[in-house]
Every structure is written in structure tokens, then in C-alpha cells.
């Protein structure tokens with residue numbers, strides 16, 4: 001529970017936490033040091049690492065490289081059963097509760113659990129919910145599960161509540177990496193008003209202001225990935241962190 005506790009403390013200290021998603025396919029090993037140092041100096045709270053479809057990248061190598069340059073939590077965000085590594089600090093043990101594909105509700109978990117036990121990897125039970133975001137995302141296509149319609153916040157709220165009652169420690173509202181439209185604010189408001197566990201929001205967030213809107217709506221963890229795959233955007237990481245950390249003095 002060490003890493004979950006660390007996240008909960010960050011949320012309570014800063015008002016919300018900011019995580020950056022690293023896709024080992026997109027961040028070359030030789031750029032890792034510069035990127036991680038950039039994130040550390042900008043006030044990022046931790047890293048998720050993984051991807052729905054990993055083709056060239058090597059998760060283990062990538063985690064080892066990231067951990068050379070940071071003491072922040074490095075948490076696996078698994079896209080498949082192959083993405084269980086002994087080198088990470090924890091794993092989001094995600095159950096895709098918005099879908100009805102049994103493999104992603106319990107199947108893959110049975111395969112992963114013995115390995116997690118062997119590695120002593122902290123499990124963070126996470127109810128993962130795909131939200132319709134304008135076009136078919138990789139997560140939706142690969143998981144073969146339907147997203148929740150973006151104009152149905154009541155379905156999202158009921159699903160998230162079921163996740164909490166099943167014992168999930170986090171709920172992840174996911175637009176999908178590179179989503180055209182991020183998760184609607186109204187949906188975040190309704191979901192967070194029903195829950196007592198933190199809600200992560202990610203997918204298609206492209207500006208610090210948009211990130212802040214999600215936090216003001218009740219999100220307690222914001223994730224961005226795609227936007228910072230372009231080095232020209234790295235200078236904005238600090239602006240994202242500052243907007244998300246609502247308990248800390250904002251820039252004027």
C-alpha cells in the first residue's frame with residue numbers, strides 16, 4: 001500500500017496529483033534522462049508507464065532507465081499481460097468495468113496475479129472506464145469493449161460506484177490516448193459527487209486550463225501522455241503541474 005498511500009498524501013497536500021504517462025514506444029531510451037529531469041523540475045508527482053499496443057519499446061528497460069533519474073512513483077499502466085515488471089513500484093491492476101469483455105474484467109488478472117506475487121509488486125485495484133471521445137481509440141479497439149456514451153454521466157456514475165463497492169481503490173475515467181475530446185466536465189462532476197475514492201482523468205487533455213477544469217470538477221489525479229511526446233511542448237509541463245496543484249499558490 002506504500003505507493004497508494006504516497007498518492008493519497010500528494011492529493012491531500014496539493015489538492016490533486018499530476019502523473020505523466022510514458023509509452024516506451026514513443027520515448028527513446030536516450031531521451032529518457034532529459035525528459036524525466038524536466039518532469040521532476042516541473043513538479044510532476046509520478047509516472048505511469050505502459051501502453052495498449054507496444055511494438056518497439058521494452059517495458060523493463062524503460063522502467064529501469066526512468067528509475068535511474070527519479071524517486072517519484074513509477075507505476076505500470078498495463079496494456080497486456082506482458083507488461084508486468086519486477087522493476088516498477090506498483091501496478092494499476094485495472095479491471096475494465098465500463099466493458100463486458102470478461103478477459104479484461106478478470107481473465108488477464110488471473111494470469112498476472114502469480115507473477116505480481118512473485119515480484120512483490122504492489123497492486124492498486126483500479127476501475128478503468130472508457131468514455132466515448134469522438135473516434136475509436138486504441139484502448140477501445142484492442143480491448144474490444146464499448147465506451148460509455150459521453151452524454152450519459154449517470155451510467156458513468158453508476159459504473160464507478162459499482163467499482164468502488166467492488167473494492168477498487170481508484171477509478172480511471174479514460175478518453176483514450178490522443179482522444180479528440182477529453183472526458184466531459186459534467187460527467188466528472190457527477191461521478192466524483194458519488195464516490196469516496198479518488199478519480200483519475202486522462203485522455204486528450206491538451207492545455208493546463210483544461211486540466212484545471214477537470215480538477216475543479218472533482219478529479220484528483222490528472223494524466224497526460226500524448227501531448228508531451230512532442231519535445232516542443234515540454235516547456236508546458238510546469239504550467240500543467242501548477243494548474244493541477246490547486247492547493248499550491250498559482251502563478252499570476
Ligand code: 1GP
Pocket residue numbers: 021174175176177178179201202203204205223224225226227
Ligand atoms: C491515456 O489517459 C492517458 O491512457 C493519457 O492520454 O495520451 O491523450 O494524454 P493522452
